[in-house]
Amino acid sequence: MMREVREMTPRPQHELGAIWKRLDKFAEVKQPGEAEEPILAGPVRAAIYEWLTEINAAETLSAVGIKPRRSALLFGPPGTGKTTLAHHLSARLGVPLVAVQTEQLVVSSLGGSGRNVAELFSVLREADGRCVVLLDEVDSIGSRRSNDDQACAREMNAVLNTLLRYVEAFSGICVAATNREDSLDPALWRRFGMQIPVLLPGANERYAILQRYADPFDLREEDAELLTDLTCGASPTLLRGLMEGMKRALVLGPKLRRDTSDPVDVIGGVLASVRPPPEFDVPPLWESGADLGRLASIQWPPARKGVPDLHKERVA
Ligand SMILES: Nc1ncnc2c1ncn2[C@@H]1O[C@H](COP(=O)(O)OP(=O)(O)OP(=O)(O)O)[C@@H](O)[C@H]1O
Ligand SMILES: [Mg+2]
Structure with missing residues (x-):
């Protein structure tokens, strides 16, 4: 055809x-x-x-x-x-x-x-x-x-x-x-x-969706895995909203004179305005009382593809 x-x-x-x-x-x-x-x-x-x-x-x-x-x-x-x-x-x-x-x-x-x-x-x-x-x-x-x-x-x-x-x-x-x-x-x-x-994504698909919408930021494998676990039950649209919120906060933070040095604050801030629909199960990241402290292990800010990682260079 x-x-x-x-x-x-x-x-x-x-x-x-x-x-x-x-x-x-x-x-x-x-x-x-x-x-x-x-x-x-x-x-x-x-x-x-x-x-x-x-x-x-x-x-x-x-x-x-x-x-x-x-x-x-x-x-x-x-x-x-x-x-x-x-x-x-x-x-x-x-x-x-x-x-x-x-x-x-x-x-x-x-x-x-x-x-x-x-x-x-x-x-x-x-x-x-x-x-x-x-x-x-x-x-x-x-x-x-x-x-x-x-x-x-x-x-x-x-x-x-x-x-x-x-x-x-x-x-x-x-x-x-x-x-x-x-x-x-x-x-x-x-x-x-x-x-x-066309159902909610499983872990492999969530991992790939998070990576796609984090682009051009490059989440380390272990960081993407952590987010994959914490977003169990999230729809692709919600995952996209989460990653786009993170990117927006990272690039606009300096213009808005906001401190973006802590992943717990940045991702926690995104969660306030990007939420699962009310009638659906709440993924762990959005649960009230969720342990957002786990986000502190994420490499921050995530490396940006094609832009040298100045932090790493300074450490070297
Ligand atoms: N499986 C997916 N992989 C990658 N991105 C997706 C996926 N599903 C949705 N998205 C993103 O979320 C947006 C909304 O998805 P879409 O409108 O296709 O969902 P839908 O199933 O038709 O929703 P609804 O039932 O509300 O109509 C898309 O523009 C796309 O960017
Ligand atoms: Mg539709």
Whole structure:
């Protein structure tokens, strides 16, 4: 499919641009060049790699009478990289991601939401496979159908039925994401060729995520391991916030005339404004009464890549 996507007669940029413009009210179009690769657990990486291989081997599969799967549902806690993963996938296929904020399809007028779903897929058909579509936060339409016969419940059931029909008929690659999988309608769940859990990172992934977002500072191995232990249960977004807070404090400290010579103060200060969502387990670093004194062993300030470590040179 990747080859098919690229070898199709190129549509003039302005035509594609006009198509994306018509999606403005529902979606953000993210270009392949802006994507970042999420750091994911081995089984999820393997599932995505397998899917890409399958999409690229459409002809080989067709010789044995099967087609590549065209859709996947990504589910898991907030901030684990579902939207990032969908964008990465589209980039690997060399096409933009049309990231639909599903709740923006919902309007209060009777029949309006269904018409929005129809309009979205009609514009997507014109894009002719030159994008991956992401139905982000799909639970805002795809929640369990209700037996309640109030007008509002009937309307939402109708919208969900419309969405199910369009997802089924859509011939491009469609990804949906939710962090409220428990509330999803079973029929919507089944409509996707794959259901991929994107869960909180394990220790190896946390280590790699901390190192990525500490860059250009270089955490020593033992320091990154200490932070990996203390952040057990943290989402990648929280880890990113923690490392970005640390970097911000380090580079702005002198301008703000703040003393940044103690890792316990600096990291402790970041914890005050970068916090896990209230409904989630609290990682050890954020627990009340956490022993922040353990942070004192971190090499401080961490070495900055490409900048000589003056402290070390002075000691030598
Ligand atoms: N697995 C990851 N590896 C590296 N960075 C990540 C990862 N997951 C999230 N991030 C960082 O956190 C930011 C937010 O992630 P993203 O929006 O993809 O999460 P999400 O799972 O879609 O969250 P939500 O359920 O709230 O929509 C990303 O821009 C990325 O920088
Ligand atoms: Mg998301």
